[in-house]
Amino acid sequence: MATIVKRPSGKWQATVRKDGQSRSMSFHKRADATKWARETELSADRGLLTPALSVGASEMTLGEVLRKYRDDVTSEKRCADNESYAINGFLRKCSQLANKKVNKLRSADFVHYRDQRIKSMKAATVVRELGWLQHALDVACDDWGQNLPQGNPVKPVRRPKIDNRRERRLQEGEWQALLNAVNQSRSPLMKPLLTLALATGMRRGELLSMQWRHVDLERRTVFLPQTKNGRARTVPLSPNAVAVLMDLPRADDRCLPLSGNSVRLAFERLRQRAGVIDLTFHDLRHEAVSRFVESGLSLAQVQMISGHRDLRMLMRYTHLQTDDIVAKLAAVGLD
Template sequence: MGTIIKRRRKNGTIAWLAQISVMRQGKVLLRESQTFERRSTAAAWIENREESLARPGALDALKTQPKSKKTPTLSDAIDRYVQESIKQIGRTKTQVLKSIKTFDIADQHCDAITSADIVEFAQEKLNSGVQPQTVSNYLSHLGAVFSIARPAWGFPLNAQAMEDARKVADKLGITGKSRERDRRPTLDELDQLMQHFLDRSRRRPTSIPMHRIIAFAIFSTRRQEEIVRIRWKDLDVEGKRILVRDMKNPGEKIGNDVWCDLQEQALAIIEAMPLIEDEIFPYSTDAISAAFTRACKLLEIEGLHFHDLRHDGVSRLFELGLNIPYVAANSGHRSWTSLKRYTHLRQTGDKYADWTWLAEVTKRDNALKLVRNGQFPRKRRSDRGV
């Protein structure tokens, strides 16, 4: 006989653990278990499994089967995927996969996971308070494990089950596409941020020059993680361009090195930076993100993300009357389709034509003086400017 056990998850939701044990002469021949979202589903699984095992010869077949290695769980597959990925899979993907291991589906054996189990996991994730687009990201990252587990390691994960689950989750509204953000910083908000960080830089000369990084993000249209990776040796001053290594794209990221044009303002900001390390902006994304978020909270600037600076920079180029190929050469968009969201913008002139902060972020005297005085150590990372 099977048993059903009520379990309370870490997030407070209820799950039902269905268990089956088959014994002969005091020895356990078979022990199976699966977790379900509903008690009725757990009861149906027990009934179907017991009916299957009751068929003539079913138990004898199990008894005579040669002993094999333990069937790996989804958690085992995730661990192996992370450990054996030669190419860098990224911090976000690693964190998502680590998070999935805290759900019940991670404890299931690979050969027992069905599309229904994946849909239940997606529903559970949605019930935890995240948006459908976040659930989509979770299934996307998990799908990468499903796609290679069988051919790479012989783990019996059914890639088709993942594809079926994605279709069902999409139809039920459990997953969804990310909404395009239209938030752009106002000149008043930028004035507040720039003044805040300039004051901090004067108080603490070795802190991250966030006022320069903010301006560079706008005029270069670079992402945060790209800004901290660009190096002096990748700067082509005469050609007014920079080599952006491992640029993000929907396909291959690692090794996707792209030359991007630089606006004069972005180049001037680079030339104002001190030559202290191989990177032009030798700081961590964590430090930049923390400083920006903290400043917005302090200044009561709501709903502004650092990535919105890139969106503002791309929008500015279209407002200058530039065409899609020219903008793509600056932004690095491989597909022009991604830039169609900006086609509604009309030529309105340069929002930053009279921006007084340009003179401040392109000044060289302060930075060069600090270098001469030895106030910039060779190694300063996330412990600076946070």
Template sequence: MASFTIEKRELKSGELRYKATIFVKQQGRIIHRESKTFRKKELARTYGRNRISEIESQGVLKDKPVPLGVLLDKFILKENLWEKTGRTKRYVIQMLRDCDIARVLSDELRTSDLIEHCENRKKAGAAPATIYHDVAYLRSVMKKAKPVFDIKANPDIFEEAVPVLIEMGLVGKSQKRTRRPTDNELERLKEGLKDRQEFRSNGPTRIPFTDILDFSILTCMRIGEVCGLRWEDLNEEHKTVLVRDRKDPRKKEGNHMIVPLLGESFDIAMKQERRNDLIFPYNPRSVTAGFQRVRNSLGIKDLRYHDLRREGASRLFEKGYSIEEVAQVTGHRNLNILWQVYTQLYPHKLHEQY
């Protein structure tokens, strides 16, 4: 919905000026604001009426630059874009709306603006890998400015800016994690998780934390994948399960994959109660939250739930599976990433194979 106001201002010389400000609201939020000043009130009023008519007939932002905050808002309001946006990217985009860089016009973004933003984030304690997400996701939104919203923007500035930001050490890739839980840590975690599930057994939902922990390691699945497995996709004859929409940077949906349930993972799945369509009908966040509370209470440092995926892949390599066979379990299309990121072999295990 478009509207305008006229504000009267008096110059030091005593002359009067009339500022016409155009507002466009969507879902109760201002998504566009522009203004122009005139010597006469009637000229300002005529401009306001004509501009509103133009907006309603041609669209609010037809091939015009807007503050980056407005562009970010439009991205958020575009359902078929926002619904396909991951949780981390959503958080970053919403955070960027409150940063100084959001006031920069979409076609006037300069490398110096990005440097200033990254320096401010660094002063606030953000790591280079975290700041890189700001730059990457802002770039992603700006690339859609012209084709999706017909907004003038200059996303090509990132070609110049990113190498400079890397050279300055303001952005960078996250360090490769090599953390694997020790046998002692896993035993302590299982005891702690067992106590937690027994303590909460009287509640409406009893999460089998220890089963899910073992299943996550044996299958190398992400916790979201574990909690999304369906009974109808379980093949009891072949001891396999279909993992739907498995994460893939090149394909967001429809990346279904049949995965073998090795070792005891099949038995763990079969002993779950068939309460609904899901084998593990629990909120992934509740599972990781329980894991984190037990981990913290035990004083176990720097261990994330996702590290269990690396633990599972490394165990398969130590058992002698080939990289292609391990990829059938983990779902990796890029074998180089699987080898470099998801394996951390214990040298002493080589003695057992020898």
């Protein structure tokens, strides 16, 4: 019996099953998948659908799929460092699941994985992990000849609800405590990185990908050809940001030649040394954008600096200090 389904990649997967044996193939056009299915069914009726043909394409384990996915697919992504780190962690900590053949995987395996991970990780992290697990199995099925008899087992797994809204602002003394702590850091680039994060409101990935050829110190701008939302933008630089950039060495094409993971680990260490609780690197972007608004810039001007695609997203970052609003209301004499 033949079945033809459209994969998330847009390809058409044809599967022929007979007497406990199966064979699958993916095509760009449905017509080609249908033609292949008819020819394979005829071969099966003649007894030519051999076990070697049916099981050979399904011999990969989940671990083998993930290693190939990491090397062939993840390596081409902008988030390659972070995703590769996450995949390597999965391979180390989930060896029992990684050693399963892909055609033996079931949704229950990943439901259990989700329930265990959510105990120690944020919902957004778990959702990202389920995302690359699902994509890896889709690629294995579409491009590497793997057979998933019941479809992708990750797809029906319910994702945890994400609530990324944060109102964390720097409290009195915290910024100085961070700067004092970062002076003890083994990386001389952490202090300029933190200072630029607060001065520009740029994302961590944007700061780490910033190249000298895109920096114009005379015009006090930096051009970002690639950003999280896919839109290039030019970021204006404050005098403080220009001063930091002028003091940086130019031995590399990048202004801050650090990896995302090394920054994550270094920030966690210095945060603990500074005694600052519940602060993430991304909170510095939140703080910067809020300060832009508090300084009197319009939301449209802040949007140009921060790169938010619409004002609704920008409003999530502009939690103005209540005391400032009270002072302004008193100044204008509103009853």
